[in-house]
Amino acid sequence: MAGTKEIRTQIRSVQSNQKITRAMEMVAASKVRRVQARMQASRPYVDRMRRVIGHLAVVHPEFRHPFLLPREPVRGVGFLVIGSDRGLCGGLNINLLRAVWNEVRLLGKADVATRFSALGQKAVTGLRRLNVQLVATSTHLGDRPGPEVIVGPLHALLEDYRAGRIDRLVVAYNYFVNSMTQKPTLETLLPLPEKRDPELFDHWDYLYEPDSVDLLDTVLMRYLEAETYQALLENIASEQAARMVAMRNASENAGTLIDTLKLAYNKARQAAITQEIAEIVGGAAAV
Amino acid sequence: MVMRVDVVSLEASIFSGEAEMVFAPAERGEVGIAPRHAPFLTRLKPGELRIQLPGETLSFFVSGGILEVQPHQVTVLANTSIRTDAIDEARTLEAKQAAEASLASNPEAIDVARAEAELLEMTERLRVLERARKRGQLK
Numbered sequence: 001m002a003g004t005k006e007i008r009t010q011i012r013s014v015q016s017n018q019k020i021t022r023a024m025e026m027v028a029a030s031k032v033r034r035v036q037a038r039m040q041a042s043r044p045y046v047d048r049m050r051r052v053i054g055h056l057a058v059v060h061p062e063f064r065h066p067f068l069l070p071r072e073p074v075r076g077v078g079f080l081v082i083g084s085d086r087g088l089c090g091g092l093n094i095n096l097l098r099a100v101w102n103e104v105r106l107l108g109k110a111d112v113a114t115r116f117s118a119l120g121q122k123a124v125t126g127l128r129r130l131n132v133q134l135v136a137t138s139t140h141l142g143d144r145p146g147p148e149v150i151v152g153p154l155h156a157l158l159e160d161y162r163a164g165r166i167d168r169l170v171v172a173y174n175y176f177v178n179s180m181t182q183k184p185t186l187e188t189l190l191p192l193p194e195k196r197d198p199e200l201f202d203h204w205d206y207l208y209e210p211d212s213v214d215l216l217d218t219v220l221m222r223y224l225e226a227e228t229y230q231a232l233l234e235n236i237a238s239e240q241a242a243r244m245v246a247m248r249n250a251s252e253n254a255g256t257l258i259d260t261l262k263l264a265y266n267k268a269r270q271a272a273i274t275q276e277i278a279e280i281v282g283g284a285a286a287v
Numbered sequence: 288m289v290m291r292v293d294v295v296s297l298e299a300s301i302f303s304g305e306a307e308m309v310f311a312p313a314e315r316g317e318v319g320i321a322p323r324h325a326p327f328l329t330r331l332k333p334g335e336l337r338i339q340l341p342g343e344t345l346s347f348f349v350s351g352g353i354l355e356v357q358p359h360q361v362t363v364l365a366n367t368s369i370r371t372d373a374i375d376e377a378r379t380l381e382a383k384q385a386a387e388a389s390l391a392s393n394p395e396a397i398d399v400a401r402a403e404a405e406l407l408e409m410t411e412r413l414r415v416l417e418r419a420r421k422r423g424q425l426k
Contacts, residue, residue, distance in 0.1 A: 044300040048293055048362050052355045055326075147297065209315050209329040218330055219353055222364070226297065 004272065007265040011258060018254035024088065025247035031143060032179060032240040038144070039176065039233040046230045053223050056216070057192050059205045065216045066162060067224075070191050076113040076166035078157040079104070080189075082173040082232055083123025084239040085141055090246035092174055092182060092239060093122040099184040100172045101130065115160055117153035119232060135160065143236065150228045158224070161190055173231040174238035180245065182238035187231070189224055290322040290358075292338055294347065296365040301347065308339040309361050311354050320356055327356035333411035335371065335418065336363060346371040348415045350408050371419045374412055383409035 057068060081100055083093045104114050117136040118124045124137050136156035138149050160166045169190040174182040208215050292309055294302040309320045312334025320327070331354055336347040352365040386406040390399070 041299050042297045044293075045295040045297050045364065048295050049364055052328075052353070052362060052364070055355070055357070056328075059326075204326060206326045206328040209313060209327070215328060215330060219328070222353060229297070 003268045004265060007261055007268060011261045011265065014254050014257050014261065018251055018258070021247045021250040021254060025244055025251060028240045028244035028247060032237065032244055035143065035233070035237045035240055036176070036179075039230075039237045042226075042230055042233060046226050049223050049226050052219065053192060056219065063212050063216070065213075065220060067190055067220050068192060068216075071167040074112060074167040076115065076160075077107055077168045077170060078115045078117070078160055078166035080153055080157055080169070080171045080228065081116060081118045081123045081127060082171065082235045083118065083120035083126065084235065085121045085139060086239075087122060088246060089239050089243040092242040093126055096172060096174055096184040097123070097126045097130070099186060103170075103186060113165070115157065115166055117156050119150065119153055120235075141232075141236075143240075145232065145236075147225060147229045150225065150232055154224060154228050158190075167191075171228055171231050173235040174242075176234045176237040176241065179241040182242055187227075189227055288322045289341075290320075290361060292361045292363075294336065294338075294349075294363040294365060294368060296352075296368045298367065301365065301368045301370075302338060302345065304340070306338045306340050306361075309363075310335075310337040310339075311363065312336065312349065313354060318354075320361055323358045324356050326358070327354070329354050331363070331365070333408045335415040336365075336368070346415070346419050348374060348412055350411075371415055374416050376413070376416060379409050379412045379416075383413065 079100055081096070083096065087093070107114055114132075116127055116132050116134050118127055118134055119138050120141060121139045124134065124139055127134060136153045138152050141149050157166065157169055161169055168188060170186050170188055172184070172186050175185040177183055206212075289305040289307055290309075292302065292304060292306045293300075307322070311318055311320065312332050314330045314332050317334070318327075318329070331349055331352045333350050334348075336349045338345045338347070348369050348371055349363065349365040350367045352363060352368075355362040355364070383406060386402050386409060390402050390406065
C-alpha cells in the first residue's frame, strides 16, 4: 500500500485549505458590497468639492493661497501611498507599488527628490523594502476608517509642500473600476489642476466671510482631506474585491489539485489491489 | 425664479434640486440666499439649514461645513447633515449630557476642544428641533 496514506493526508490538507479560502471569499464578497456603497455615498461630496475648488482656481482674489500657485520647476515630489492592511488580495499592493516605483525611477533620472508617506501596513512594509524613508504612516485602519486616519500622512506631506521640500503632491491608490478590475492610479493633488468652468464669466471674486486667507485655508484643507479619504475608500473597496477574486481562484485551484490527487490515490489503490490479486493467484498456482 | 441647490455630506447626498431661497447658519450669523446672489464663500457653524421650495420648506441640521454660492447654484458641503425630523431627541439629549459630564469631571484627561464641539453640536441639534416644532413643521 505504498503512497496511498501519504496521498490521503495530502488531500485532507488541501481540502482544509480550500475551506479557508472559500470562507475568505465569502467574507470578502459580503464586504465588497458594503464598502462599495460607502465609497459611492461620499462621491457626490467630492464631486461638489471639486467644482468649488475649480471655481476657486480661476478667481482673481487679492490673496493667492500657496496651494493655488503653480510651481515650476518641480524639484521634489511627495507620494502618499495607500495600501491595504492585510495581504491575500492578489497583486493589488504589488501592482500599486510597481506603478509608484516606475514614476519614482523616472523622477530620479531627472534629479527630482522624492518623499513618501504611507497608509496601510502593506504600503508601509512594501516601501520600506524599497529602502525609502517614510515621513509619516498610519496603519491598522480596519474596514470602516473615519476621515481622521488620513490626517497624519497627509499633513506631513503638506508641511513639506509648504516648506518647499516638494513641489508636487501625488496620491497613489487602487481605483475601483468594478469588482473584477482595480486600477493602480497616481493622482496629482497639488498644485491644483486648473480646470475652467465655461459657465463662469471672466473677472470676479467671491465675497468671503470672514476673511479670505483663513477661509481659503479651510476650504483647501477640506478638499485635500476629502480627496484623500475618497482614495482610501476606493482602495478599501478594491482590496475586498481583489481578495474575493484571489480567494475564488485559490479555491478553484485547490479543487483541481484535489481532483489530481484523488486520481493518483485511486490509481495507487487499484495498483495495490491488482498486485495483491496477482500474488494470491501466483501463490495458488504454485500450490 | 429658482436656483439649483446641492447639499452633500461625506456620508451621503442629502438634497439636490431647485429652490426659491436658502437660509444657512454662516459663521458670522444666519444668511439668506436668493437666486442671483453674488458669489459668496463662507464656513458654516452648527445650526439649521432651511431650503424653501415652491410650496414647502425643508429643514436640516448641519454640524458645520462650507457654503458656496454662485448666482444660480448653491452648494452646501456639510460635515454631517440630517433632516430635522430625523433627529433622535432622546439620544441627542443623552450625548449632550455625556459631553457636559466629561467636561465637568476631568478636563485634563479628555480632548476639551472636541468635547466642547460635541456639546455645541448637540445643543444646536436640540435648538433646531425645538424651533422646527414651534413653527409647526413637526408634531
